[in-house]
Amino acid sequence: SQTIHQWPATLVQPVGSPLSLECTVEGTSNPNLYWYRQAAGRGLQLLFYSVGIGQISSEVPQNLSASRPQDRQFILSSKKLLLSDSGFYLCAWVGGTPPASSGANVLTFGAGSRLTVL
Amino acid sequence: DQQVKQNSPSLSVQEGRISILNCDYTNSMFDYFLWYKKYPAEGPTFLISISSIKDKNEDGRFTVFLNKSAKHLSLHIVPSQPGDSAVYFCAAKSSGTYKYIFGTGTRLKVLA
Numbered sequence: 001s002q003t004i005h006q007w008p009a010t011l012v013q014p015v016g017s018p019l020s021l022e023c024t025v026e027g028t029s030n031p032n033l034y035w036y037r038q039a040a041g042r043g044l045q046l047l048f049y050s051v052g053i054g055q056i057s058s059e060v061p062q063n064l065s066a067s068r069p070q071d072r073q074f075i076l077s078s079k080k081l082l083l084s085d086s087g088f089y090l091c092a093w094v095g096g097t098p099p100a101s102s103g104a105n106v107l108t109f110g111a112g113s114r115l116t117v118l
Numbered sequence: 119d120q121q122v123k124q125n126s127p128s129l130s131v132q133e134g135r136i137s138i139l140n141c142d143y144t145n146s147m148f149d150y151f152l153w154y155k156k157y158p159a160e161g162p163t164f165l166i167s168i169s170s171i172k173d174k175n176e177d178g179r180f181t182v183f184l185n186k187s188a189k190h191l192s193l194h195i196v197p198s199q200p201g202d203s204a205v206y207f208c209a210a211k212s213s214g215t216y217k218y219i220f221g222t223g224t225r226l227k228v229l230a
Contacts, residue, residue, distance in 0.1 A: 032216050043124075043222035044162070044207060051216055059217070090161055094218075102164050105150055105211070107218050109161035 002027035002100055006091050006110035013117055019064075019078040021113050023091030026072065031096030033074040034107065035066055039087040050074060081117045089113045121145045122210050124221035132229050137195040139224050141208035144189065148210040148219075153182060153193045156205045156223070165206075166193070198228045 003026045013019060025031055035047040046059045048066035056066050063082060067075045074091055091110040094100070100108045123142045131137045139153075149170040154162035168175040168182045168191070175182050181194045195202055205223045 034218070036220070044209075044220035046217060046219065049216055057216075088159070092161075092218075103167065106152065106164050106167060107209070108164065109154075112159065112161045114159065 002093075002096070002098075002108070004091060004093055004108060004110040006089075006113050008113060009111065010114045011116070013081050013115065015083055015117055016080045019076070019081050019085070019115070021076040021089055021091075021115075023074040023076075023110060024072055025093045025096070028072070028093070028096030028098060028100075030071060031093040033068060034092040034094075035074065035076050036090040036092065036109075037087045038090065038112075044090065048076070081115075083117050086115055086117045089115060120222075121148075122208060122219050122221040124206075124208060124224050126224050127222070128225040128227070130227045130229060131198045133200060134197045137193075137198045137202065137226055137228065139193040139195075139206050139208075139226065141191050141193075141221055142189060143191075143210050145210070145212065145219075146189070147212040147214065149213050150211045151182070151184060151191050152209045152211075152218070153180075154207045154209065154220075155202075156207060162207060195226075198226075200228050200230050202226060203228045 006023050034049045036044045050068040090112045092107045094107045152167040153165045156162040166180045184191045205225045207223045209218050209220045211218050
């Protein structure tokens with residue numbers, strides 16, 4: 001079966017510091033990978049998605065970036081955090097070979113990473 | 119531009135009764151819809167989905183209805199249980215893209 005891991009689970013960072021959140025998927029190959037953010041009291045905002053190694057699509061212009069150095073690894077980064085970057089960051093995957101048991105088009109999420117920027 | 123809307127931020131229902139959560143969308147190219155349940159500080163978990171070629175899909179206590187002409191879908195939970203208390207998100211995807219667009223969520227509280 002497939003699993004998705006995110007770390008760290010919680011992070012408290014000062015304004016202006018760098019950020020690196022990592023996500024890995026096990027048990028499948030060539031999945032589509034996603035980063036979402038849930039800000040306080042808001043919905044799930046799509047930040048980035050990737051359909052292959054080195055292929056990144058950005059949905060929201062901001063000081064965050066994403067990279068996919070390996071097939072099942074997705075990294076969210078920032079060089080200098082802003083207060084507005086605080087939120088709950090979620091990695092997700094879909095597709096792949098084999099796909100998730102819930103369905104080939106069902107997005108499966110990780111447990112999330114809580115980022116607080118002070 | 120919010121393509122997927124959940125206009126009710128919260129809903130309270132008595133245990134054993136029906137919970138109805140609503141979702142509206144604006145993009146007529148959406149052809150696959152999903153519902154997720156989310157507890158605080160956890161990732162969303164998948165509940166049920168529906169393709170645009172159907173108007174109803176049922177899985178146990180959960181039923182999703184799709185009205186394409188109205189661009190509206192709803193999630194029915196029968197009977198509601200206290201453990202159903204969570205935030206529910208609807209999401210939509212169009213066949214020509216890889217993007218899953220989520221609504222803002224509805225917080226369901228099932229009262230014992």
